Amino acid sequence: MAGKKTHFVDSDILVIGGGFGGCGAAYESRYWGRDKKIVVVEKANIERSGAVAQGLYAINCYMGMRWGQNEPEDYVRYQRNDLMGLVREDLGYDIGRHVDSTVHKFEEWGLPIMTDENGQYQREGKWQIMIHGESYKPIVAEAARKAATEVYNRIMVTHLLKDKKQPNRVAGAVGFNVRTGDFYVFQSKAVIVGAGGASHIFKPHSAGEGMGRTWYAPWSSGSAYALPIRIGAKMTQMENRIVLTRFKDGYGPVGAYFLHLKTYTQNGFGEAYEPKWRDSIEKMVGDYVNHEPVPTCLRNHAFLKEVEAGGGPIRMVTKEAFKDPHKEIVGWENFLGMTIGQAVVWAANNIDPKEINPELVMSEPYVMGSHATCSGAWASGPEDYAPDEYQWGYNRMMTVDGLFGAGDTLGGTPHKFSSGSFTEGRLAGKAAVKYVDDLKGNTPEVDESEYMELKQEIYQPLENYRVGRNEITAGTVSPSYMLPLAGLQRLEKIMDEYCGGCGQRYMVNTPLMERGIELLKMLREDLANLGADGLHQLLRAWELHHRVLASECVMAHTMYREETRWPGYYYRGDFPKLDDKKWHCFTLSQYDEETGEFHMEKAPVYHIVDEHKKAAE
Amino acid sequence: MPTFVYMTACDGCGHCVDICPSDIMHIDPTTRRAVNIEPNFCWECYSCVKACPQNAIDDRGYSDFAPMGHKVRVLREPEKGTISWRLKFRDGREKNFVSPIRTTEWGSIKCASEYEQPSTASFDSAELAHEPDYLKADGGLRTISKQQFKKHPIAKEKTSNLKAAE
Numbered sequence: 001m002a003g004k005k006t007h008f009v010d011s012d013i014l015v016i017g018g019g020f021g022g023c024g025a026a027y028e029s030r031y032w033g034r035d036k037k038i039v040v041v042e043k044a045n046i047e048r049s050g051a052v053a054q055g056l057y058a059i060n061c062y063m064g065m066r067w068g069q070n071e072p073e074d075y076v077r078y079q080r081n082d083l084m085g086l087v088r089e090d091l092g093y094d095i096g097r098h099v100d101s102t103v104h105k106f107e108e109w110g111l112p113i114m115t116d117e118n119g120q121y122q123r124e125g126k127w128q129i130m131i132h133g134e135s136y137k138p139i140v141a142e143a144a145r146k147a148a149t150e151v152y153n154r155i156m157v158t159h160l161l162k163d164k165k166q167p168n169r170v171a172g173a174v175g176f177n178v179r180t181g182d183f184y185v186f187q188s189k190a191v192i193v194g195a196g197g198a199s200h201i202f203k204p205h206s207a208g209e210g211m212g213r214t215w216y217a218p219w220s221s222g223s224a225y226a227l228p229i230r231i232g233a234k235m236t237q238m239e240n241r242i243v244l245t246r247f248k249d250g251y252g253p254v255g256a257y258f259l260h261l262k263t264y265t266q267n268g269f270g271e272a273y274e275p276k277w278r279d280s281i282e283k284m285v286g287d288y289v290n291h292e293p294v295p296t297c298l299r300n301h302a303f304l305k306e307v308e309a310g311g312g313p314i315r316m317v318t319k320e321a322f323k324d325p326h327k328e329i330v331g332w333e334n335f336l337g338m339t340i341g342q343a344v345v346w347a348a349n350n351i352d353p354k355e356i357n358p359e360l361v362m363s364e365p366y367v368m369g370s371h372a373t374c375s376g377a378w379a380s381g382p383e384d385y386a387p388d389e390y391q392w393g394y395n396r397m398m399t400v401d402g403l404f405g406a407g408d409t410l411g412g413t414p415h416k417f418s419s420g421s422f423t424e425g426r427l428a429g430k431a432a433v434k435y436v437d438d439l440k441g442n443t444p445e446v447d448e449s450e451y452m453e454l455k456q457e458i459y460q461p462l463e464n465y466r467v468g469r470n471e472i473t474a475g476t477v478s479p480s481y482m483l484p485l486a487g488l489q490r491l492e493k494i495m496d497e498y499c500g501g502c503g504q505r506y507m508v509n510t511p512l513m514e515r516g517i518e519l520l521k522m523l524r525e526d527l528a529n530l531g532a533d534g535l536h537q538l539l540r541a542w543e544l545h546h547r548v549l550a551s552e553c554v555m556a557h558t559m560y561r562e563e564t565r566w567p568g569y570y571y572r573g574d575f576p577k578l579d580d581k582k583w584h585c586f587t588l589s590q591y592d593e594e595t596g597e598f599h600m601e602k603a604p605v606y607h608i609v610d611e612h613k614k615a616a617e
Numbered sequence: 618m619p620t621f622v623y624m625t626a627c628d629g630c631g632h633c634v635d636i637c638p639s640d641i642m643h644i645d646p647t648t649r650r651a652v653n654i655e656p657n658f659c660w661e662c663y664s665c666v667k668a669c670p671q672n673a674i675d676d677r678g679y680s681d682f683a684p685m686g687h688k689v690r691v692l693r694e695p696e697k698g699t700i701s702w703r704l705k706f707r708d709g710r711e712k713n714f715v716s717p718i719r720t721t722e723w724g725s726i727k728c729a730s731e732y733e734q735p736s737t738a739s740f741d742s743a744e745l746a747h748e749p750d751y752l753k754a755d756g757g758l759r760t761i762s763k764q765q766f767k768k769h770p771i772a773k774e775k776t777s778n779l780k781a782a783e
C-alpha cells in the first residue's frame with residue numbers, strides 16, 4: 001500500500017502500550033527526565049485500555065510496611081511458594097520494596113481506597129486491599145497523559161525496529177493508525193514495552209458470543225511477547241500458562257469471596273473435596289503440597305480431579321456469608337467494579353447468592369506475566385543487589401540493548417497485578433532515562449529498507465482481500481485469503497488440542513506437541529494470506545500475528561521443560577511429576593527470525609531470602 | 618450481542634467509538650448511528666455504556682449462556698464522583714448499588730515535572746519518585762545484600778533447537 005501516508009515520530013523514550021505498565025513508565029520517566037521527549041503509543045484509548053479498562057475492586061499487591069504488615073522478603077516468599085519455587089526473586093523484591101509508594105500516590109491522585117476501623121487500608125487478604133476502582137484506569141491515565149510529551153491513541157504497533165549499525169539494539173517501532181490507516185515510524189533512543197499478555201491463544205469454553213467474555217481481556221493479544229520475541233529478546237517461563245478458578249461463564253473473580261467474605265468451595269454433593277486429593281498431589285510434587293498458602297495451581301488440581309471423579313459441579317458456598325447485608329453489597333459491587341459480565345450472568349439466571357451457591361469453573365489457559373504466573377521477557381535486575389548473572393546493564397532492560405519492559409511483558413515476576421505492574425513501569429522508566437543519558441551522542445537509527453519492507457507486509461491483508469474478494473460472489477469463504485477470525489479459531493484449536501487446553505483437560509506430551517509444532521508452522525505460513533476488509537480487520541490480523549508468535553514460543557517452552565511443575569495449570573503426560581533435580585531452573589528461549597527456530601537453554605534460580613521467616617523477624 | 622444501541626436514542630456522536638478498548642463500536646454508514654460490529658470481541662466492560670451521553674447503549678448478556686429478560690444499567694456521574702447500578706433479574710427482582718469513583722477533582726493530578734528537580738544523588742540511588750517519603754515506612758527504602766543469594770545448581774546443561782514455523 002504505497003498510498004498510505006507515512007508519519008515519522010522521534011523520541012527519547014517510546015512507551016508501547018498505555019496500560020498500567022506503560023502509564024507507570026510515562027510518569028516516572030518524566031519525573032527523572034525533565035528534558036526528555038516521551039511518547040506513549042496505544043492501540044485503543046489510554047483512558048480505558050489494558051487489563052484495567054473496566055476497573056478493579058482490589059489492589060492485589062500492597063505490602064503495608066507503614067503498619068508493619070509485610071516486608072519485601074515476605075512477598076518474595078509468597079511469590080516463590082505460589083509459583084512452585086521458580087521466580088526471579090531479585091525482581092520481585094524490587095517490586096515489593098517500591099510498590100507501597102505507588103499505592104500511596106494513587107490514593108493522593110483520588111483513588112478511593114477503603115479503610116478499616118483503625119483507619120488503615122481495608123485488607124481483603126494478606127496482600128490485597130479493597131478499593132472503589134471503577135475509575136482506577138482513568139485516574140492513572142490522567143497522570144500518564146500529563147507526563148507524556150505526546151500520546152498516540154489508536155495506533156497498533158506491529159514490529160520493533162533494530163538499529164541500523166548494532167543488530168542487538170532497538171531503534172524504534174512501526175505500526176498503523178486504526179482510524180486513518182496511516183503508517184507510523186517511531187524512532188527512539190529507548191523503548192519500553194508495556195503491552196498486554198495473551199487471551200485467545202487457547203480455545204475458550206464459550207465459542208459463541210461469549211468468546212468475548214474471556215477472563216483476561218480479549219484485546220490482550222500477546223503483543224507483550226511477540227514484539228520482543230521477533231527481534232531476538234530472550235524469553236523465560238513461557239510454558240507457565242495460567243488457568244483460573246472463576247465463577248462460571250462470567251469469570252467473576254473469587255479473591256474477595258474467599259478472603260474477605262470467607263466463602264468456601266464444595267463439590268456437587270455439598271462435601272469438602274480438597275483434602276481428598278492431598279495425597280495424590282504429594283505423589284506428584286512432594287513437599288510443595290505442604291506449603292502455606294497452598295499454591296494456586298495445586299488448588300486447581302484438586303478442583304479438576306474432583307470434577308473428573310464425578311463430583312461436579314464445584315460451588316462457592318455463599319448463602320451463609322450473604323446473610324450479612326454488608327457482605328452482600330461487597331459481593332455484588334466486587335463484580336460491578338471489575339467484572340460486570342458476572343453480574344449480568346447472575347441477573348439473567350436468577351442467581352442470588354443469598355439463596356443459591358453459585359457454580360465455579362476452571363478457565364481455559366492464558367499466557368501473561370502479572371497474575372499467579374510469570375511468562376515474559378528475561379530482564380536485567382536492580383543495580384544495587386542483583387546477582388551478576390542477572391545484571392547486564394540497566395534495571396528491567398531485556399537482552400536487547402535499549403529495550404525495556406514492564407507488567408505482563410517481563411517474566412519471572414508473578415503477583416504484580418495493577419500496582420506492581422505500574423511500579424515495574426516506574427522502574428523501567430527511571431532506568432530508561434539513565435540509559436538515554438549514558439548514550440550521549442551514540443543514538444540508534446532506524447533502517448529505511450527495514451521499515452519500508454515492513455510497511456508492505458503490514459498492509460498486505462488489505463491487498464489480499466481486495467484481490468481475492470473479486471473471485472467469489474459473497475460471503476466469508478475464499479480459496480485465496482483467510483479472515484482473521486478464522487485464523488484465530490484455528491490457532492485456538494491447535495493450542496487447545498496440542499498444547500494442553502481445557503478441551504484436553506490440560507494434558508500434553510511430546511508426540512502431541514511435535515504435531516502441534518507442524519500445525520503452527522502451516523498456520524504461520526498461511527498468515528501471509530490473511531485478508532482484511534478494512535482497518536478494523538487489519539487490527540485483528542496483526543493481533544493474530546502476535547498471538548501466533550507468542551503461541552510458538554509457548555509450545556517451544558512447554559516441550560523443553562520435561563516435568564509437570566504446575567499441576568492444575570498443565571500436565572506433561574510423559575513427565576507426570578515435578579522434578580526438582582533437573583528442572584529447578586528457568587527456561588529461556590531466543591528466537592531466530594531467519595530460521596524460525598527457538599534456541600532453548602536453562603538459567604539458574606537464585607534464592608535471595610530464606611524459605612521460612614526467621615523467628616526474630 | 619453484549620452491548621447494543623437503541624435506534625431512537627443514539628445521535629451518532631461517536632463517544633463510544635472513541636473509548637471502546639476493543640475497537641468494536643463503529644458508526645454504521647447507513648443509519649449514522651453507533652453499532653457493536655463484533656459482539657464476540659466484547660468484554661462487557663461497559664466503557665461505551667458509561668461514556669454515552671444519551672444513555673443509548675445497553676447490554677444483553679452473551680447469548681450462549683445468558684437467558685433473556687435481565688438488565689444491568691449504569692449511571693456514571695464523574696462530576697458527582699459516583700457510579701450507580703441497577704440490576705434487574707430475569708424474574709423481576711431488583712438490586713441497586715452506588716459507589717464512589719474518585720475523591721479528587723478531575724484533572725487535579727500534579728504533573729510529574731511540577732515537582733522539584735530531583736538531586737543527582739537521588740537519581741543515582743535506587744529510589745523512585747517521591748521516595749523515601751511516600752513509602753511512609755520507618756527505615757525508608759529496603760535493600761538486601763548480594764551475599765545473601767544462593768544459587769540453585771543446574772543439574773546438567775540441556776540446550777536444543779526446536780524447529781518452529783518460519
